[in-house]
Amino acid sequence: MNIDNIRITFRKSLAGLLSLPLLVMLAGCHTDMWVQKKVDHPFARSTFFPDQSSARMPVSHTVAIGQVPYNDPYDTGMIPNATGVSVTETGVSRGRFVNAFPFKVTKQDLLRGQSQFNIYCSPCHGVLGDGNGMVAIRGFVHQKPANFHTERLIKSPVGRFFDVITNGYGIMYSYASSIPNPRDRWDIAAYIRVLQFSQQAPLSVVPKSRMKELTSSGSDASNPVVSGEPYTTSGGAQ
Amino acid sequence: MAQVFKPSANHLARLSLLAFVIIPGGLVGAGIAVSRSPWNTNVNVPLNQPVPFSHEHHVNELGIDCRYCHKTVENSPYAGMPSTHTCMSCHSQVWTNSPLLKPVRESYKTGVPLVWNRVTSLPDFVYFDHSIHVRKGIGCDVCHGQVNHMNITFKAKTFFMAWCLKCHRDPAKFIRPKNQVFNMEYRYPPDQSTLGKELMISYHVHKNGLTDCSVCHR
Incomplete structure (x- = not known):
């Protein structure tokens, strides 16, 4: 190896050494994998579609394969092919509501119904279902949300509750997109029945162990009914 | 000289x-x-949004559950942003003439979604899944901070990988009973170390493999 080669090797390694900090800085520019050419989440903005939404709406008047068998009471709350009775006050005749749950309601269903009711219904209908939800109290000036303890709604078939959740009613919007699973809507309907029963039930059916909560008012009123969901019970006191 | x-x-x-x-x-x-x-x-830096939405008002004052708007958080990798339909399910009745809500009404009329500015963003090579965390007892506030007290929403944690690993290496410190996941005011009990270990067993959270690369990267 002559002296020239040694010099070149030395210069090369010096250049390499000096460029090391540069490499470190380059490592900071990680745009390659950080931002990939894909729709990275369902709410990503799209430059392709005019409405800038990357998630697309289903084509109107179409039904995906396997979606909503229209005549099944489980999906509609209606008696299939029933004729005659018009039930809604919005002028839309939808058919006749079933008055039986399309499956055997278990305690699991009631608990699920309670949780779903407290999330989606209680802001307006209140945790008791009396129509005194926080949002309704604060702002519903023209029309109050339904009170489930009226005679009309106690006598109402369960299919009606399912239908109202699915399609909306009066000023209430459809909750089909919020509660996409029909089972959850049935569970809510079942829980509405629980609430109705709770307000009509005689004292004799209250278990002895819970009697104290009813008779002692005040101090322990942090409401055990929906334990574990504090801001639906405390009403969001500030 | x-x-x-x-x-x-x-x-x-x-x-x-x-x-x-x-x-x-x-x-x-x-x-x-x-x-x-x-x-x-961007930690603690409130972002400008098309509508100055206040979680403090909606969650803390009105008591609306996280899932009323972030409805897919239990079943999907994405917590979900509310559609304009969801906003209007109350705001067709409440605050109907507010100029602040004009973009919401416009969006409902035209069908063009509101463009919210993303508060929390992960690199595209991270495959985070909300549903598994929520179902295994990791509360919203562990990562998002006390959103219920934010007027304009900001990022509360760095979301650095080292920060994720703090929990993935020792979940017992952060895991809580499932019914407390959406409790934004949850305080860990003094015996968290024992409770955490018990919860890990009953929720089938296995520490082995939680720090494997492929858990989050693929």
């Missing part, structure tokens, strides 16, 4: 060698400080 450098300059020369340590050290330290500063991480 007098000497420019006195003998004591020898000490200074030796001391100046320290600069070789201090300057690179300082540069590295400054780099770390900058990368962890809110300037880089």
Whole structure:
């Protein structure tokens, strides 16, 4: 190896050494994998579609394969092919509501119904279902949300509750997109029945162990009914 | 001519060698400080939004559950942003003439979604899944902070990988009963270390593999 080669090797390694900090800085520019050419989440903005939404709406008047068998009471709350009775006050005749749950309601269903009711219904209908939800109290000036303890709604078939959740009613919007699973809507309907029963039930059916909560008012009123969901019970006191 | 450098300059020369340590050290330290500063991480920096939505008002004052709007958080990788339909399910009745809500009404009329500015963003090579965390007892506030007290929403944590690993290496410190996941005011009990271990067993959270690369990256 002559002296020239040694010099070149030395210069090369010096250049390499000096460029090391540069490499470190380059490592900071990680745009390659950080931002990939894909729709990275369902709410990503799209430059392709005019409405800038990357998630697309289903084509109107179409039904995906396997979606909503229209005549099944489980999906509609209606008696299939029933004729005659018009039930809604919005002028839309939808058919006749079933008055039986399309499956055997278990305690699991009631608990699920309670949780779903407290999330989606209680802001307006209140945790008791009396129509005194926080949002309704604060702002519903023209029309109050339904009170489930009226005679009309106690006598109402369960299919009606399912239908109202699915399609909306009066000023209430459809909750089909919020509660996409029909089972959850049935569970809510079942829980509405629980609430109705709770307000009509005689004292004799209250278990002895819970009697104290009813008779002692005040101090322990942090409401055990929906334990574990504090801001639906405390009403969001500030 | 007098000497420019006195003998004591020898000490200074030796001391100046320290600069070789201090300057690179300082540069590295400054780099770390900058990368962890809110300037880089956006932690505690409220973002401007098309509508000045207040979680403090909706969650804390009105008591609306997280899932009323972030409805897919239990079943999907994405918590979900509310559609305009969801906003209007109350705001067709409440605050109907507010100029602040004009973009919402416009969006409902035209079908063009509101463009919210993303508060929390992960690199595209991270495959985070909300549903598994929620179902295994990791509360919203562990990662998002007390959103229920934010007027304009901001990022509460850095979302650095080291920060994720803090929990993935020792979930017992952070896991809580499932019915407390959406409780934004949850306080860990003093016996969290034992409770956490019990919950890990009953929720089938296995520490082995939680730090495997493929858990989050693929």
